Amino acid sequence: MIIKDEDQLVIERVLAGDAKAFEMLVKKYQKKIYFLAMRMTRNHDVADELAQESFVRAYMSLASFQQGRNFYTWLYRIAVNQILNYLKHKSFTVSLDTPSGQTFLEQIPTSPDQLSRLMNNEQMQIFQIALEKLPPTQKTIFMLKTYEEFSYDEISKIMGCSVGTVMSRLFRARARLKNALLESEKKKNGKLQE
Amino acid sequence: MGSCKNKRLIGPFLDGQLGECKWLEEHIAECSECLAEYESVQRLAHLAHKADFPPPESSYWKKFSTRVIARIAARPQPSRYARIFDNIFANKLALRLVTPLLIVMIAVLAIRLYLPAKDMRLSQAASQTADNNISTQNEPVPLTDISLKLGALAEPPNKQSSSLQPAAGLISQVPKSAAETQSQNYAIDNTAIELAQNEMQTKNDSSANIGNIDNLVQDFLAHNPIKTTQRKNYGLSKGSWREMALDLKLKAFNTDEIIKFQILSGSNPSLAPLSSYREATGKFFAPQMSTSRPLFGQETPYRWGYAVGGENFNMDRLHHLELELDLIREK
Numbered sequence A: 001m002i003i004k005d006e007d008q009l010v011i012e013r014v015l016a017g018d019a020k021a022f023e024m025l026v027k028k029y030q031k032k033i034y035f036l037a038m039r040m041t042r043n044h045d046v047a048d049e050l051a052q053e054s055f056v057r058a059y060m061s062l063a064s065f066q067q068g069r070n071f072y073t074w075l076y077r078i079a080v081n082q083i084l085n086y087l088k089h090k091s092f093t094v095s096l097d098t099p100s101g102q103t104f105l106e107q108i109p110t111s112p113d114q115l116s117r118l119m120n121n122e123q124m125q126i127f128q129i130a131l132e133k134l135p136p137t138q139k140t141i142f143m144l145k146t147y148e149e150f151s152y153d154e155i156s157k158i159m160g161c162s163v164g165t166v167m168s169r170l171f172r173a174r175a176r177l178k179n180a181l182l183e184s185e186k187k188k189n190g191k192l193q194e
Numbered sequence B: 001m002g003s004c005k006n007k008r009l010i011g012p013f014l015d016g017q018l019g020e021c022k023w024l025e026e027h028i029a030e031c032s033e034c035l036a037e038y039e040s041v042q043r044l045a046h047l048a049h050k051a052d053f054p055p056p057e058s059s060y061w062k063k064f065s066t067r068v069i070a071r072i073a074a075r076p077q078p079s080r081y082a083r084i085f086d087n088i089f090a091n092k093l094a095l096r097l098v099t100p101l102l103i104v105m106i107a108v109l110a111i112r113l114y115l116p117a118k119d120m121r122l123s124q125a126a127s128q129t130a131d132n133n134i135s136t137q138n139e140p141v142p143l144t145d146i147s148l149k150l151g152a153l154a155e156p157p158n159k160q161s162s163s164l165q166p167a168a169g170l171i172s173q174v175p176k177s178a179a180e181t182q183s184q185n186y187a188i189d190n191t192a193i194e195l196a197q198n199e200m201q202t203k204n205d206s207s208a209n210i211g212n213i214d215n216l217v218q219d220f221l222a223h224n225p226i227k228t229t230q231r232k233n234y235g236l237s238k239g240s241w242r243e244m245a246l247d248l249k250l251k252a253f254n255t256d257e258i259i260k261f262q263i264l265s266g267s268n269p270s271l272a273p274l275s276s277y278r279e280a281t282g283k284f285f286a287p288q289m290s291t292s293r294p295l296f297g298q299e300t301p302y303r304w305g306y307a308v309g310g311e312n313f314n315m316d317r318l319h320h321l322e323l324e325l326d327l328i329r330e331k
Helices: A004-015 A019-041 A044-060 A071-089 A112-133 A136-146 A152-159 A163-193 B007-014 B022-030 B032-050 B058-074 B080-090 B092-114 B122-127 B145-153 B190-205 B208-223 B238-251 B255-265 B273-279
Strands: B283-288 B303-308
Touching: A004 A019, A004 A071, A019 A044, A019 A071, A019 A136, A019 B058, A044 A071, A044 B058, A071 A136, A071 A152, A112 A136, A112 A163, A112 B032, A136 A152, A136 A163, A136 B032, A152 A163, A163 B007, A163 B032, B007 B022, B007 B032, B022 B032
Parallel strands: none
Antiparallel strands: B283 B303
C-alpha cells in the first residue's frame, strides 16, 4: 500500500522548488493513472493524453494539496475528473473488436472446446459492451473497485460523493452488467433450442 | 415473491467493507438469491480482469515521466497575482474571509451605480451655479404686466406686498439674445432658485397660495394667447418635443421665462423647455416629475430636482408621459 510519508516528503521537495522530484511521483503512479484512463476510454492515445494532463494538473495544484491527505486518492480524483470531462464532451462508440482485433461472433464453433472458447470470448465481448454502456460515474466506480481495489471510503473521496452513493452506484453497475450477461445467455439458449 | 433484503450486502461483503460477517456467510449458503448474487459479483470481477487491456511496451513507461516533466516546463508560469489568487482559493480559511468582503464590495458598487440619484439638495444645486455661463440668442422680450405679477408672487405670502414691483433680479436676468439656436445654454438663475425654495415652503405650509397661482395662470394665458391647438399632446418623439418648444418659444416667451413660470406655478414640468434642455449644455433647476405620476391636472406631487441639459439628459423617463397643456388654451 501507499506509504503516505514518502509521497509527502516528495511533495515538500517539489514545493521547495525541486520540480524534478515530481518525476518520482509520476513514475510511481503512471501505470495506474494510464490504465484508469485506458479502461475508461479504450483508446491508447486518448488515455496517454489524459494521463499526462492529470499529472500536469496535479503539479499545478500541488500548492493546494493539504498535508496529511492521501496523495494517491487526490491524484486519482484529478484523473477521474479529467476522464469524465472528456467523456462528457466526446461521444464514443463501442467497438465489437476484441483487443486482438478479431470478431469472434462470426466464427462458427466446430468443437465443444471451440464453442466453449467462443462462448467465453463472446461473454467477454458482451461484458465489454455492457461496461461501455454504463453511465460514466458507475463505470468509474466499478473500475476503481474492481481494478484498483480502493475502499469505499477512498472511492467516495475520489468521486466526491458519500460512501452510500458509492455503494448504490456500484450495486447498480453490477446489476446492469449481470443483466446484460443474462440476457445474452437467454438469447443464446433460445437459439440453441431452435 | 420479494427480493431478499440481504442481497445488497453481498457486494460490500465481497469488497471487504463488512469485515467478518459469519451470519451473512451462513445466509448466503441458505438463500438462493443471495448465492446467485455472490457468484455474479465474483464472475464480473473475473471477466473484468480477463477483459483488461494489455499494457503498452516498457519503452512507453520510460518516456512517460520525461514527457510529463517537459510538459510542465513548457506551461506558461502563472502571474504573481494568479498565484496569489490561487493560494487564496486553495486556503479555505482565507476564502471564508475574502468571500464576504467581496460580496460587500460588489453590493456597495451596485448600490452606487444603479440607485437613482437622490434629489439634490437646494443648497447643493445652488452651489453649483458656477457653471452658469450662458449666452442665449433670444430676442429681447419685453416685460409684460404678467412678468410684474410673477415678480409679485415671488414673495412669500407673509412678505407679499401690494406693490407690483417685480422681484429684483428676476427679470433682469432674462436673457435678451436673439432667436433660438441649437446650442442654447441657460443660466442658472439664483433668484429663480430662491423663489422656488420659497414656493416649496409655501406649498408645504399651506395651500393658501394655490388660488393665487391659479389666478396667475389664467391671467398669464389671457394675456399670452398661443396659436396652438388646445390640449395638444406633443407625443414622445424628438420632433414633437421640438415642435412644442418652437411653438412656445416663438410665439410666447423664451425658455427662461417658461422655467420660471414652471417653478412659480408648479405646473407640468414636461413642457416644451425640456426639449430645449436636450440641447442645452448648461444646468438649470426645474421641477422634477416621476414618469409614474398621474397626468397633469390631477393632484400631482412634484419635487425639486436637478436636471442636466445636453446629451446626458435622459428623455426616456418621460416617454410615456402624455402632455396636457392646460396652460395652452385657445381664446
